[in-house]
Amino acid sequence: MMQSIALIGYGGTAQTVVQELVKEMGTTRSIHVVVRPGKVEQYNAMVPPGVHVIDHLDLLPDHVGLVIETAGHAAVSMYGRLVLSQGRDFGLISSGALADETLLKQLRAAAHESGKRLLVFNGAMAAMDALTSAKAAGLQTVCYTGIKPARAWEGTPAAEQFDLSTLTGPTVIFEGSAREVALAYPKNANVAATVALAGIGMEKTSVRLIADPDALVNRHRLDGTSPLGRFEFETEALPSASNPKTSSSTAYSIVAYLRGGPNALRLA
Numbered sequence: 001m002m003q004s005i006a007l008i009g010y011g012g013t014a015q016t017v018v019q020e021l022v023k024e025m026g027t028t029r030s031i032h033v034v035v036r037p038g039k040v041e042q043y044n045a046m047v048p049p050g051v052h053v054i055d056h057l058d059l060l061p062d063h064v065g066l067v068i069e070t071a072g073h074a075a076v077s078m079y080g081r082l083v084l085s086q087g088r089d090f091g092l093i094s095s096g097a098l099a100d101e102t103l104l105k106q107l108r109a110a111a112h113e114s115g116k117r118l119l120v121f122n123g124a125m126a127a128m129d130a131l132t133s134a135k136a137a138g139l140q141t142v143c144y145t146g147i148k149p150a151r152a153w154e155g156t157p158a159a160e161q162f163d164l165s166t167l168t169g170p171t172v173i174f175e176g177s178a179r180e181v182a183l184a185y186p187k188n189a190n191v192a193a194t195v196a197l198a199g200i201g202m203e204k205t206s207v208r209l210i211a212d213p214d215a216l217v218n219r220h221r222l223d224g225t226s227p228l229g230r231f232e233f234e235t236e237a238l239p240s241a242s243n244p245k246t247s248s249s250t251a252y253s254i255v256a257y258l259r260g261g262p263n264a265l266r267l268a
């Protein structure tokens with residue numbers, strides 16, 4: 001049985017989630033979309049009938065038990081504590097925001113205080129079950145590699161270092177820790193932060209980002225070792241139709257969770 005939910009932001013990810021949920025509106029009690037002040041009218045024209053657009057969390061009815069961020073790093077810090085202090089669960093996809101340790105501590109504290117849950121959806125990454133089992137046994141190394149078409153890296157630090165339009169082959173544009181990449185690539189490296197939060201943390205999780213001029217899909221690769229042995233996993237997803245930085249699989253981790261799946265990590 002689905003619950004009443006609210007989505008913060010109505011970009012590519014939220015639109016896909018809503019499209020799926022309205023098909024089963026009978027089981028979802030209500031869907032609200034929280035947009036920036038002054039934008040209610042604009043977004044009202046975009047949502048399907050029956051979906052409520054509001055511009056402040058105070059306008060959410062009490063029965064909305066879960067608020068889901070799909071609006072970027074700033075929205076996690078702007079709304080997270082308020083959602084939890086209102087006595088609602090907070091689920092997020094912009095997990096790179098949690099590379100800010102102070103924010104993570106504040107959200108965990110707010111969740112403990114209200115007795116509500118702080119969730120990170122698996123997002124574009126898969127194989128989180130292998131990662132968390134290995135963690136239970138003593139995870140030793142984890143490396144996340146993100147490979148995307150060159151145009152997906154426009155507007156990122158890579159565009160200042162490389163001429164993305166003239167790359168002739170796969171090019172490593174970043175190597176470092178999950179914390180470094182989460183802060184430098186806020187729209188492209190949330191996957192690395194999610195892997196770090198589920199596994200061995202922001203410092204120990206190593207990350208490589210690759211721009212591939214011939215790639216048509218986004219590829220996410222996870223390699224790890226533990227006393228259990230080794231795991232490697234790679235998934236390919238079409239970029240979302242509206243945003244080449246985002247894999248279309250991101251929205252479906254939220255949809256699958258709302259349908260009762262295990263597609264989220266609980267941080268508090």
Ligand SMILES: NC(=O)C1=CN([C@@H]2O[C@H](COP(=O)(O)OP(=O)(O)OC[C@H]3O[C@@H](n4cnc5c(N)ncnc54)[C@H](OP(=O)(O)O)[C@@H]3O)[C@@H](O)[C@H]2O)C=CC1
Binds near residue numbers: 013035036190
């Ligand atoms: N965990 C994961 O695997 C992944 C996580 N992500 C994260 O998800 C985010 C969303 O991705 P995507 O759907 O593709 O992005 P889009 O750019 O398509 O949509 C973002 C939406 O958020 C809205 N928005 C921004 N700030 C606010 C705010 N303060 N309040 C309300 N709405 C706001 C924007 O609206 P407007 O500008 O009109 O106000 C826009 O409609 C990314 O920025 C990234 O951080 C993305 C991919 C994978």
Ligand SMILES: O=C([O-])CC(=O)C(=O)O
Binds near residue numbers: 186190248
């Ligand atoms: O959707 C993706 O491919 C991953 C992404 O943008 C992110 O990790 O922020």
